Amino acid sequence: MMTATPTFDTLVDNPVLAARGVTVDFDGVRALDGVSFSVSAHEILGLIGPNGAGKTTFMNVLSGFQRPTTGAVHVADRDVTSWSPERIARVGIGRTFQAVRPFPTLTVEQNIELGALGTGARRKVARERTDEILDALSLGHRRDAAAGALPHGEERRLGIARALASAPSVLLLDEPAAGTNESESDELVESLRAIKARFECALVIIEHDMRLIMGICQRIQVLDFGRTIAVGTPEEIRRDPAVLEAYLGMEAQ
């Protein structure tokens, strides 16, 4: 287990997405302080930490929505640190947002197809991909429903489906289980497993639902006050004293 802040060089070999020494300052607040990170093709990585630890800011840096004050972001061997979000999306980094909802008056199918067409897929390819995603995320029975009429758990899955439609090599998910009940969260886990099994896509998941994170992630990185305090398997993280002190508290013991 690595409990110190990892350096770029000691992280995974051949990462599809990596960041080195990322610092972000907001008017006197240091939201991130030298965070390094990498994810392998097809890996499921959890990014956890207490409120305000810097998780969303870090995801914004990875996807081009926040320019780091210092540090670098690489997609495979390309330095994308100064790229726009649109350009980063085009080289395979997809993401969902905590608060962005699907287009409510469009159908589920149309929402997903737009996600594919938006990154340049031809209509036939977009249709095929939409069918595959509807099936993998168990949304086929809702194909013609208006997105705005979906129950909350399905609406969250549609958000993921839309991001998946752009055929990302890495999908960044910002609190996909937010507001879901236990059975919706179980369905979400099934969908994430189906994505891993059926699509060539790594997943990076910010989530406060520890049952979900511990159940599905192969590796977890923990942030606290803008720094990495641990990286390891769920088992290692569950027992890490720094993590217990910072975040999990008694509930993890």
Ligand SMILES: Nc1ncnc2c1ncn2[C@@H]1O[C@H](COP(=O)(O)OP(=O)(O)OP(=O)(O)O)[C@@H](O)[C@H]1O
């Ligand atoms: N645009 C901003 N301007 C100023 N400060 C910001 C901005 N965005 C984030 N911060 C601050 O940066 C720190 C990290 O915030 P961030 O939202 O990244 O944390 P988080 O780990 O995602 O939290 P949560 O789990 O509550 O979503 C916090 O102190 C927050 O107040």
